[in-house]
Amino acid sequence: MTPGIDSPMIDVRTVTKLRGTNRVLRDVSFAVPRGQIVAVIGPSGAGKSTLLRCINHLDTIDAGQIFVEGRLVGYEERDGALYELADAATSRQRQGIGMVFQSFNLFRHVTALENVLAGPLIVLGQQRAAAERRARELLERVGLADKASSYPNQLSGGQQQRVAIARALAMQPSVMLLDEPTSALDPELSQEVIAAIRRLAEDGITMMIATHEMELARDFADRVLFLVDGELVEDRPAREFFAAPRHDRARQFLSRLGLGAVQTEEAGT
Amino acid sequence: MTLATDPARLPAIGVARRVVHRRAWGAWVFGTLVLLAVLLVIRAGINARVLNVGIFLDYVFSSQIVTGARNSLALGTVALLIAIAVGLVVALMRVSGNPILVAFSAAYVYLFRGTPMLIQLIFWFNAFPIMFPHLHLAVPFTDTVLVSMPMTRLITPYAAALAGLALAEGGYMAEIIRGGFLAVDQGQRDAARALGMRSGQVMRNIVIPQAARIIVPATGNQYIMLLKSTSLASAIGYLELLRITTDIYAANFHVVELLAVAGFWYLVMTGIATALQTTLEKRYPHR
Numbered sequence: 271m272t273p274g275i276d277s278p279m280i281d282v283r284t285v286t287k288l289r290g291t292n293r294v295l296r297d298v299s300f301a302v303p304r305g306q307i308v309a310v311i312g313p314s315g316a317g318k319s320t321l322l323r324c325i326n327h328l329d330t331i332d333a334g335q336i337f338v339e340g341r342l343v344g345y346e347e348r349d350g351a352l353y354e355l356a357d358a359a360t361s362r363q364r365q366g367i368g369m370v371f372q373s374f375n376l377f378r379h380v381t382a383l384e385n386v387l388a389g390p391l392i393v394l395g396q397q398r399a400a401a402e403r404r405a406r407e408l409l410e411r412v413g414l415a416d417k418a419s420s421y422p423n424q425l426s427g428g429q430q431q432r433v434a435i436a437r438a439l440a441m442q443p444s445v446m447l448l449d450e451p452t453s454a455l456d457p458e459l460s461q462e463v464i465a466a467i468r469r470l471a472e473d474g475i476t477m478m479i480a481t482h483e484m485e486l487a488r489d490f491a492d493r494v495l496f497l498v499d500g501e502l503v504e505d506r507p508a509r510e511f512f513a514a515p516r517h518d519r520a521r522q523f524l525s526r527l528g529l530g531a532v533q534t535e536e537a538g539t
Numbered sequence: 540m541t542l543a544t545d546p547a548r549l550p551a552i553g554v555a556r557r558v559v560h561r562r563a564w565g566a567w568v569f570g571t572l573v574l575l576a577v578l579l580v581i582r583a584g585i586n587a588r589v590l591n592v593g594i595f596l597d598y599v600f601s602s603q604i605v606t607g608a609r610n611s612l613a614l615g616t617v618a619l620l621i622a623i624a625v626g627l628v629v630a631l632m633r634v635s636g637n638p639i640l641v642a643f644s645a646a647y648v649y650l651f652r653g654t655p656m657l658i659q660l661i662f663w664f665n666a667f668p669i670m671f672p673h674l675h676l677a678v679p680f681t682d683t684v685l686v687s688m689p690m691t692r693l694i695t696p697y698a699a700a701l702a703g704l705a706l707a708e709g710g711y712m713a714e715i716i717r718g719g720f721l722a723v724d725q726g727q728r729d730a731a732r733a734l735g736m737r738s739g740q741v742m743r744n745i746v747i748p749q750a751a752r753i754i755v756p757a758t759g760n761q762y763i764m765l766l767k768s769t770s771l772a773s774a775i776g777y778l779e780l781l782r783i784t785t786d787i788y789a790a791n792f793h794v795v796e797l798l799a800v801a802g803f804w805y806l807v808m809t810g811i812a813t814a815l816q817t818t819l820e821k822r823y824p825h826r
Contacts, residue, residue: 328729357738365735375730378826379748389734392744421826434730441734
């Protein structure tokens with residue numbers, strides 16, 4: 271059970287997720303080593319968000335296993351079956367997994383500072399003075415030291431997303447899941463969020479980023495997972511993927527974005 | 540038509556023009572009619588048998604009346620507090636997803652919101668002690684008896700009025716609180732859970748404070764309604780404001796003055812409720 275130094279940070283094994291009779295994830299398997307940055311891309315409805323939400327058990331799975339830092343997330347294995355863990359146990363596991371959402375989801379009834387403090391104070395029960403010092407440092411790190419006492423509705427989308435990143439970081443997670451962090455932002459505001467994510471990348475935190483933003487995927491992802499209809503159809507180093515996608519759908523997807531039109535459409539079949 | 544191109548008819552560029560905004564003539568005509576109607580009512584009031592200010596002042600701060608007003612205020616306030624607790628529990632059942640709890644809460648709201656409050660008060664005071672003449676509370680499977688007394692000793696007019704008002708109001712509060720919960724976007728809960736909050740912490744720290752923005756104004760409204768509904772308790776003999784007022788004018792026939800006294804105190808009470816609501820709304824502003 272104890273994670274070895276080489277054991278992957280995230281280990282997804284043959285995960286299937288059903289929604290009604292629709293299989294939103296089909297037998298997905300991959301492992302992410304410590305410090306790797308993985309971009310999850312694919313057309314809308316491919317299951318990118320669902321995959322991330324399963325990793326911290328915001329969504330349940332119907333088959334397979336997900337390990338984070340060597341621990342089975344959300345379930346307990348007994349007599350050859352997986353039993354869903356109690357709320358308290360799952361909550362403890364989530365503490366080490368940071369998440370950033372497409373729609374920011376800042377707590378709108380409190381200030382930016384209180385948003386960043388929510389985890390340390392409510393979940394970890396830290397002393398306010400020390401936690402506040404750290405929270406202010408985190409806000410400074412995302413360039414928002416002067417917005418500490420602003421409420422979410424007084425901030426731009428880009429600023430809100432940067433506060434959301436600081437809020438996730440306040441829990442000192444070992445893994446960050448970013449679910450389309452820039453999709454709700456116009457290109458200019460995306461840039462400030464991308465800059466904040468770049469700093470995380472430089473710090474060496476393990477990240478999975480579901481994104482439509484090819485700049486995010488190309489500039490600092492080490493690896494690309496390409497999902498289509500819940501199936502993991504390509505899993506390759508980012509550079510190789512963008513230079514020469516193997517799968518037809520990946521090629522179509524990139525050419526539609528005006529990228530990677532290196533090869534012709536016919537070359538695939 | 541050469542109107543548009545006739546240079547003589549076009550205003551010279553750069554010449555300032557006076558701007559005349561559209562007037563709402565219809566509203567002014569209607570406003571005049573309203574004013575006339577008010578004047579007619581005032582004239583009728585002057586010609587009618589006017590309220591005797593001396594008698595009004597004799598009674599308005601008399602100890603009987605003040606006690607009645609205090610009883611009404613206390614009854615309404617305690618009933619609201621119980622109703623909030625009942626409503627919270629019923630609303631939590633409703634959103635729990637468990638079919639038994641959902642059905643129970645739906646039935647509760649239907650029953651207590653669907654019958655007149657007056658009937659419920661009379662039921663608790665008159666029918667309930669007939670159905671259950673003796674209260675006997677004991678610890679199951681032992682000989683320990685906690686309470687044993689005739690039901691009529693427990694069901695005083697106050698107890699019946701409090702039960703009736705609180706349980707009926709609980710039905711309304713359940714719906715108000717549920718509406719508040721539903722207004723909190725799922726993303727807020729996702730974000731809280733992703734940080735590692737347990738469901739109780741999500742409820743206390745995220746859902747309830749945000750739902751309060753919706754719940755507080757509606758609850759203020761219910762408080763005002765409930766304060767006035769305490770007058771229903773006069774039907775079961777509880778000495779609240781209206782009962783005391785009617786008892787007095789039944790003896791001295793100063794109906795106009797005494798009803799004015801009662802009206803005055805209801806306005807004071809609802810004024811207090813409104814002030815409280817405004818203060819609370821400032822604590823939970825819309826964001």
